[in-house]
Amino acid sequence: MAVSGHVLEVNLDNFQEAVVGLSRKVLVLVDFWAPWCAPCRALGPVLEKLAEEMGGAFVLAKVNSDENADLSRQYQVRGIPAVKAFKDGKVVDEFTGALPESAVRQFIEKNLPLPGDDLRVQALDAIAQGKAAEAEALLEQAISIYPGNDPARVALAHLAIQQGRHADAQAQIDAMSPTFQMETEVEGLKALLEFTETARSAPSMTTLEATIASEKGDLRAQAMYQRSLLLLLQGQEEAALDQLIEMVERHKNYQDGLARKTVLKIFALQGNRGPLVERYRSRLSRALH
Structure with a gap:
């Protein structure tokens, strides 16, 4: 249910559609909160203000953790408020506690889509439809617009591994920023490359x-x-x-x-x-x- 234009109330019934599905199109921040939690009451208005101020750059999904214990367990919420950033159907970043507005703004801006990211999203849809050549062209176009689009390189590397082009996959990993190479997603990609080589x-x-x-x-x-x-x-x-x-x-x-x-x-x-x-x-x- 929409609280306002860019703020949703989310529960177990609509989480897949309102968070996981929507995050394939736009950044979704999930705020796990509870009515009794004072830091939640401090952070919530900050998040809602920024959601409206940024005019759709991201969607804020509010989850009452008391009423949705299964969701809290699934996403390993150990303290509230807990904010988790979803992209492409999965958590990519998170923080716990009531941060000041400047820190919350920095967290959001760091997770907003990169230049050319709309092409990457189109490529992921093409991959889901089995259109590998189309996806590869879109990803290469996204990287030409912004060479620092490391998530696009991740998708390209996955395609290369599926096609047995392991050297091309390694080249995409090597071209990622050193910081991004430490991300869990890239660690998993390196493992997949290692597994396919061994197999x-x-x-x-x-x-x-x-x-x-x-x-x-x-x-x-x-x-x-x-x-x-x-x-x-x-x-x-x-x-x-x-x-x-x-x-x-x-x-x-x-x-x-x-x-x-x-x-x-x-x-x-x-x-x-x-x-x-x-x-x-x-x-x-x-x-x-």
Whole structure:
């Protein structure tokens, strides 16, 4: 429900449409708050003022955390007010506590779309429709408008990996700013590039499963690792993580904890958040201890 032109009241029922879906078109700031929270009452009017002042540059979605405990858990809200910036359907930045208006303004401006970002959004739609060549042309155009559009480079690198052009993907990563290369999304991209390179030399799934069933020690551990990567690249994230958790339990020290490190890289691919990550983080902790 709209509170005003650029401010929405959001709950579990409309979160996917009002936040996740809308964030593919415009920056959405989600303000997790509660009526009893004094800092929330201080921050809320600042956010609402800036939403109106900036005239649609971003949308403010207000979530009453008391009434939407499931959303708070899903997005790991541990204190309020908690503000999370959504782009392209996922959280890209956040802060907790009542910041002064100048700091809130700086947070918003840092997350506003880059020059040429409308082309990147069009490219993501093209990717979803299976139009890889069209998407690539749009992304290259976005980068020509603004070479510092690192999110466009991320999308280009993903396309290159899907097409087996690993050198092109690495070139896009190398062209990103050093600061952006430290982002979780890029860490996940680096992991995906590493996984695809390793999987290229892996035996068939049938051979790997036979090795796991018949061998012991390092040969078995290696086969479990390779099988997990093949599963991951087939889109079977849970099956891949199940294999890696078993590997942690049975071959914890193989190649200096390779299974544990790989699980953490898969978490980075998932943005280090979400139900899948929460579930397997708990399983990983139990397997290690």
